[in-house]
Amino acid sequence: MPAKYTNKLNGKRVLVLGGTSGIGFCVAENALENGATVIVASSRQESVDKTLSRLTTSYPDMPSSRILGHVIDLRSPDSEKSIIELLDFATNDKKDLLDHIVSTAGDSIPIQPLSAFSDAEVLTNAQRVRILAPLFVAKHAKEYMHVSPRSSITVTGGVNSYQPGNGWVLPAISGNAIDGMVRGLAVDLRPIRVNAVAPGAVWTELFQRTFTGEQLEQFKQKFAKQTLVGDVGSPEDVSEAYLYVMRDAFITGQIVLTEGGLLLAPGAQR
Numbered sequence: 299m300p301a302k303y304t305n306k307l308n309g310k311r312v313l314v315l316g317g318t319s320g321i322g323f324c325v326a327e328n329a330l331e332n333g334a335t336v337i338v339a340s341s342r343q344e345s346v347d348k349t350l351s352r353l354t355t356s357y358p359d360m361p362s363s364r365i366l367g368h369v370i371d372l373r374s375p376d377s378e379k380s381i382i383e384l385l386d387f388a389t390n391d392k393k394d395l396l397d398h399i400v401s402t403a404g405d406s407i408p409i410q411p412l413s414a415f416s417d418a419e420v421l422t423n424a425q426r427v428r429i430l431a432p433l434f435v436a437k438h439a440k441e442y443m444h445v446s447p448r449s450s451i452t453v454t455g456g457v458n459s460y461q462p463g464n465g466w467v468l469p470a471i472s473g474n475a476i477d478g479m480v481r482g483l484a485v486d487l488r489p490i491r492v493n494a495v496a497p498g499a500v501w502t503e504l505f506q507r508t509f510t511g512e513q514l515e516q517f518k519q520k521f522a523k524q525t526l527v528g529d530v531g532s533p534e535d536v537s538e539a540y541l542y543v544m545r546d547a548f549i550t551g552q553i554v555l556t557e558g559g560l561l562l563a564p565g566a567q568r
């Protein structure tokens with residue numbers, strides 16, 4: 299009997315915004331291992347080049363036509379134009395339509411006290427990559443994707459929007475806006491499915507950049523202790539949540555939490 303489950307991404311075309319690092323890189327690896335063609339995109343040429351070389355070294359037998367990369371700055375004020383260029387690149391000018399689009403792209407959001415807020419700009423800047431860019435992707439999705447419940451868009455929120463620490467107002471706003479956005483987009487883009495993954499603390503380059511020196515190990519231990527599983531997440535494990543929502547043609551408008559039981563952990567404090 300032909301495989302019913304393990305071939306679901308075979309021959310599919312998957313675009314990963316933010317696929318050059320951390321969670322997105324593992325989504326790209328996971329999709330490749332499952333038979334997809336993968337296009338990774340992020341803001342720095344250097345990280346795109348490095349990622350293409352990492353992937354071709356890890357999977358030397360894979361045809362180069364299955365591993366593609368493109369540079370795009372999703373923070374730029376005219377990101378809609380760049381997103382259209384990216385979608386043209388990723389689909390060979392609409393000849394090879396996409397099956398799945400994932401965004402794990404994320405720049406740093408200021409963690410700041412309320413006293414530091416003075417104008418709306420900080421709010422707008424904090425939302426460009428995580429909210430505005432996926433909205434523009436969604437706006438053009440039906441021209442560049444197979445319009446089917448087998449197709450999906452998955453964006454990335456964070457469990458910190460349900461349990462923010464001191465000064466985490468901006469990430470909390472961002473995470474909750476993402477939750478609302480996927481519900482709205484799931485309706486507007488039907489039958490294409492739209493979901494979010496909300497990770498807890500995951501051991502990625504972002505984590506390792508946010509906390510440096512001695513702080514890094516201290517925060518790793520602290521976040522690990524706040525979970526039921528007693529550890530921070532690995533991007534390889536968390537990538538499974540994205541693969542799941544790509545494969546299940548019956549899930550849409552949902553937020554999948556992968557957070558080690560943080561929200562259930564007794565007495566968890568941030």
Ligand SMILES: NC(=O)c1ccc[n+]([C@@H]2O[C@H](COP(=O)([O-])OP(=O)(O)OC[C@H]3O[C@@H](n4cnc5c(N)ncnc54)[C@H](OP(=O)(O)O)[C@@H]3O)[C@@H](O)[C@H]2O)c1
Binds near residue numbers: 340371404427496502
């Ligand atoms: N790691 C965690 O603990 C954690 C927890 C909760 C939520 N999250 C969220 O999960 C997402 C992924 O996190 P991660 O830990 O995997 O982060 P990461 O390792 O820093 O990866 C972020 C990716 O986004 C790209 N990117 C950054 N700014 C961009 C821009 N302006 N335009 C296009 N691409 C851009 C980066 O590449 P370039 O540098 O080349 O642009 C990189 O590929 C983020 O939204 C993050 O907030 C992470």
